Amino acid sequence: MIKPFKLPDGFLMGSATAATQIEGGDSNNNWFAWCESGKIKDGTSCIRANDHWNKYKEDTKLLKDLGHKVYRMGLEWSRIEPENGRFDDSVMSRYRDELILLIRSGIRPLVTLHHFSHPLWLCDVGEFESEKSIGYFERYVRYVVENIGDIVSEYITINEPNVYVTNGYFTGEWPPGKKDLSQAIKVYKNMALCHIAAYKAIHEIRARMGWDKAADIACTTEAHAASACVTSRTMVGVANHLRIFDPYSKNPLDIIAARVMDWLFQGAIIKSMTTGRLRFPIGFGAPLGKGRFFDFIGINYYSRSAVRFKGFKNDVMPGTPRNDLDWEIYPEGLYMLCKDFYKKYRAPIWITENGTCDSKDAFRAKYIYDHLYEISRLCEEGIPVERYYHWTLMDNFEWVEGESARFGLVHVDFETQQRTVRKSGRFFSEMCSSNSVSEEMIEKYL
C-alpha cells in the first residue's frame, strides 16, 4: 500500500553523477579510448556526454532549483594530471569554481576521486594491475586535497572497485577488456591499498592544515556566503556496489554458490578496504597497517542477483518487476543490506547511489518512493541512514550502454543539450524539500 511517510529532519537528499558520464570533451582517459575502439552498444562516445564541463553553471542552477541538498560529483583524473607527474592548475581551479558555486547554492558536495576512469598514461604503466598505482593514486589525491580541502570535507576515494574488476577483468566488457583471474585479484588488492593510502592522506592533509578543526570551514574561504551548508568534519569512504545474492532455487548447490558469490563480489573487498587486513582471495596480511579506514558506509544499491551453481552465474528471479535493462526492482534488498552492513561496520550509512533505467519515466517515481520508504523504516529502527544520493541527476553517458540507457531525473536531448525535468524529478524535488511523502504528493505523482 502506498502511504505517506517522513524521514528524519537532518536527513539529506540529492543526486550523484560521475565526471566521465557528464563532462564530455576529454580524450585523455581510458573510456574515451574504449569508445573509439567501437565498444559502445549504441555507437555513442563519452566525448559528447552532457557537455557539463562547459555547462556546469546551468547544471548547478538546476540542482538548486530542484532543491537538492547534497550532490556527489566526480573529478576527472586525466584532466587534472594529463601527463604522469604534471598537474594542470587551471583544471583544478575550474573544479574549484564549480564547488564554490555548489556551496553558495546551499548544496553540500561529496567528491569522488576515481569513478571507473583514469588517464591514458596510467594505462601505459600497468593501471591498477601494477603496485605502482598506489603511489600514483596517492600523489593525485594529495594534489586534489591540497587544492580543495579547505572547502570540501567529504570524499569517496573509489567508486565500486568490484564493478570495475568484474567488468574489466572477468567479463572483459569494459576497459581494459581482459578475462584474467590472476590480474583481477591483483587489481582488487591494489585498489584496496589505493583506498587506504588515500584515506590516510586526506585525513592527514586536512588535519595538518587545520581544516578539520575550523568551526566552519567555509568561513575561511571565498565560499563563506554559504557557510551553513559545509561542515568541517572529514568524511572519507568508498562507494560500494552492494547486491543481494539469493540462490536461484532451493538446491543446496545454488545456496552455496550464492554465498560464495557474495563473498567474492562484495564481502572480501569491503573487509580488506575497511580494516587494512587483506582477506582471501585478495591477499594476506596488512601491507599498509591495520585500522578503521572509513567514516561512513557508502552503498550503491540497484538490484538482486539470483545465483545458479550451474555455470556459476547471476540470473534474474523469475516473475519479478524489471527496469529497462532487465534489472530486478527489489527495494527490500536495500533494507536488508543496510541492516546487515550497519551490524558489521557500525558507521553512518550514506546511500551514495540508487536509481533506475526508465526511458519512459513510467516507474521511476514509484521506485524512488519504494526505496526511500525502506530507508524511513530503517531510520525508525534507529539505523543511522543519513543521506540519499539519487542516481542520477540527468540522462548521461551510461558506459557500454552509451546514451540510450536513461537513468535521469532530468531528460536530456543530447543533440541540443536541452535539459527537461521529468515528472519523477519533480516528485523527488518535493521530497528533497520536505523530507517526506504526503497524501497530496501520492495523489499527484504515484
Ligand code: BGC
Ligand atoms: C555506477 C554508475 C552507473 C550506474 C548505473 C553504478 O554501478 O557507479 O556509474 O551509471 O551504476 O549503471
